Amino acid sequence: MALRLLTSRVIARASYMPVVRKSATMAAFRGYATKKYTSDHEWISVDNGVGTFGITDFAQKALGDVVFVETPAVGDVVEKEEQVGAIESVKAASDIYSPVSGEIVNVNEALSDEPSLINSSPEEDGWLAKIKISNESELEGLMDESAYEAHCDAAEDH
Template sequence: MSLRTFTSRFVRAYTPARVAPFAFTRAIATKRYTKEHEWISVEDNVGTIGITDYAQKSLGDVVFVEIPSPGQAIGRKEQLGAVESVKAASDIYSPVSGDIIEANETLDSEPSLINSSPEQDGWLAKVQLSDPSELDSLLDESAYQAHCESSEDH
């Protein structure tokens, strides 16, 4: 059976008539990066913040993570936490201002989550944004990748 025949018989038969494409694309469109290798993903005015895969590779094996306390206000470019690895220690700065509503307490017992899943399970904090327009000054994925490639050239 050819791929075209298979597709027309099986795949198209099970494709829903109307799919809401916005749920998936909205998450992609709202992920932003800093030049200092932090990321933020925003949904419903709540930003989840962590460090990028590029940053965790530069740090090496993470052995300790300092996470922020929920309930405190944080300003843009203020220290949110810190990451210590076998190579170095690095402060993490908030890409936006707002109130910290949740911290990833799993990192206390499993700091290696930053190495294994830096942009998913290894997030540091969730922040209720006070000024969503601050996202406009951050890099999108293609600009961040270009920034990383230019950093590697030096």
Template sequence: MALRLLSTRVVRPFAPALRLAAVRGYATKYYTKEHEWLSVEGDIGTLGITDHAQQSLGDIVFAETPETGDKVEVHSGIGAIESVKAASDIYAPVSGEIVDVNSALADEPSLLNSSPEADGWFAKIKLANHDELKELLDESAYKALCEAEEH
């Protein structure tokens, strides 16, 4: 009886909010042929380089991020990274506005090596056109691309 009372008075009133929170927390991850990832949640896409990219580049020593508020077009250059081996431009996989940048990269660009798909994120973009996501790769297509490059 106590369990039924708990369910009726505590759990049921919050059930719609719990379902909504579960939906909000879901992000979809996309990849580019230039070895960048974009994790999209709502209208915000978090951009970074893939683990494959950081392995190819080697030790990253410098990261140039865009400015918050910058408007970007799909495929436009928005920053750069330099490693002991090479320099590489970062391209916007979607159009939109830069709403946040990872300022920690200025002091610790090695985050791109140690945590490329988490703490080493590059910038956050407010998407202007969700249809541009259709041009990006899903995880299986990206893995196939990496395997093809290795052979």
């Protein structure tokens, strides 16, 4: 009797699962399709006119263990390629530049207590800030993933 009940619950849920998978897949695709990169090794992922940005995995590997992160302040209005913060590691310090123009609407507060998030998850949990984009056409000048990979390969060859 218990097996029959379990089976009916699993089968009832199974018919719902493809819908969940399909929507999750589409959400992942939208995020992937809108991720762009700068030549200074920053990434930005855009959703509804707000971009989340940070440094790439390539950049965090070059820096080594991150020990301090300076993020911009919420409310700052910045221009594309303007310095908005800095990252210090055991090897070096590096400035962070805004990939687009706009207003900073959120910052990753977790980085002040745990800057190592940049090393463990640079393009997800280690995001730096969110920016309300003022000129979405600036995204057109950024690289897609394949162009960025070629840019990194060329940098490693030199």
